[in-house]
Amino acid sequence: MALSWIHNFLLVLAFTYVRAATKDISMGYYCSPGGNRVDISDSDAGDLYWGSYPALEDCAVSLVAAVGKRIFLQFTDISIRGTNSDCEDELFVKSGSYTATGTTVPTDGSWEKVCGTFHQDFDAHDHHVTLKLKSYQNGGGRIRIRYTVYHSAHYHGCDGYTCLRRDRCIDDSLMCDGVDHCGDNSDEEFWSDGGCGVVEHRQWLKKVAIITGCVGGVLLLIVVTYICYRRKKRPATTRSDVPMETAARLANSGPPQVAGGGSYSPPPSYDEVVKPSPPPSS
Missing domain, CATH: 2.60.120.290 (Spermadhesin, CUB domain)
Structure with a gap:
């Protein structure tokens, strides 16, 4: 639908x-x-x-x-x-x-x-x-x-259609519509150079370009909307991929317990294990 x-x-x-x-x-x-x-x-x-x-x-x-x-x-x-x-x-x-x-x-x-x-x-x-x-x-x-x-094609140029026997530039959308807008009917005749055959092909390409652009824009909008929706639904995590709630609970629970009921103590430092040798006697 x-x-x-x-x-x-x-x-x-x-x-x-x-x-x-x-x-x-x-x-x-x-x-x-x-x-x-x-x-x-x-x-x-x-x-x-x-x-x-x-x-x-x-x-x-x-x-x-x-x-x-x-x-x-x-x-x-x-x-x-x-x-x-x-x-x-x-x-x-x-x-x-x-x-x-x-x-x-x-x-x-x-x-x-x-x-x-x-x-x-x-x-x-x-x-x-x-x-x-x-x-x-x-x-x-x-x-x-x-x-x-x-407008005057002579003074202002023409990005549409220049009437064949008159200095008139009309919008090319007025061509080949069954109406003589030029007054000499040149906008309705099948001229090989700038006539109905060329203009109809140009308008067909314009329609294809517009539809392609619109479809691409709609698809891009759908993709962006989907990505934003997924990011919004994803739960927040810490750097270690541990949920924030779990990380906070572990931080407040003190040192971790080991099997046997005792608590874990960190190993002694290097200075505590290796004592300095006494100075040589004279």
């Missing part, structure tokens, strides 16, 4: 380590007219969604990644009333954070307008990106936007 529990624990630990850190964010939950910041520094990718937004909605949500990272957005499933030329409802997106000065829809050129059922990918080139939704009389549309956190 104990071994089965340890086996399951190690498998869960290995799976947790190698899988991508993802985070799904409900835009309706974080919705605020003045803007609401959502920390995504602990994730590599995720979805920003709103299943059915209400009418007369006005809110903004800002995604904030770790410093030095960048955010890439893909509008995977949107249905916002109207077309780009005539939007009944409007979703705006921009790089950077947002602080509301009122409830009016932003009109400056830093915002990109989104409506209809399709929109091109949006690369924030920043660790902040803000989305602002403005619905009017109808509402009822849906929004699902995939975000991917990356």
Whole structure:
């Protein structure tokens, strides 16, 4: 029973380590007219969604990644009333954070307008990106936007996977998961150099290394625990391997008795046996 529990624990630990850190964010939950910041520094990718937004909605949500990272957005499933030329409802997106000065829809050129059922990918080139939704009389549309956190492979190097046709370094746990995180699908193609074949082999080796290390650690812990238990149970002894209680009793019982009822006396010393010869007479 104990071994089965340890086996399951190690498998869960290995799976947790190698899988991508993802985070799904409900835009309706974080919705605020003045803007609401959502920390995504602990994730590599995720979805920003709103299943059915209400009418007369006005809110903004800002995604904030770790410093030095960048955010890439893909509008995977949107249905916002109207077309780009005539939007009944409007979703705006921009790089950077947002602080509301009122409830009016932003009109400056830093915002990109989104409506209809399709929109091109949006690369924030920043660790902040803000989305602002403005619905009017109808509402009822849906929004699902995939975000991917990356950094520049050109300026910072890449210890994960560099997208083939773009300067993006993504975590290699995002590769070969059935999702196009690069925007050019290179992270899902079976390239011989750095593609899915290489990465799947690398992830398999990583799983084996993690499981081996965990099993070795558990076995070492069991051995150390057993040794400590045996040392605790072993009785204390003197140097002559005589129990301490016996040694103390013998020390307090006086000289040892010999057969016949007499007591044992130590032999005379050398000086007592060999007497000094008298000085020579003159």
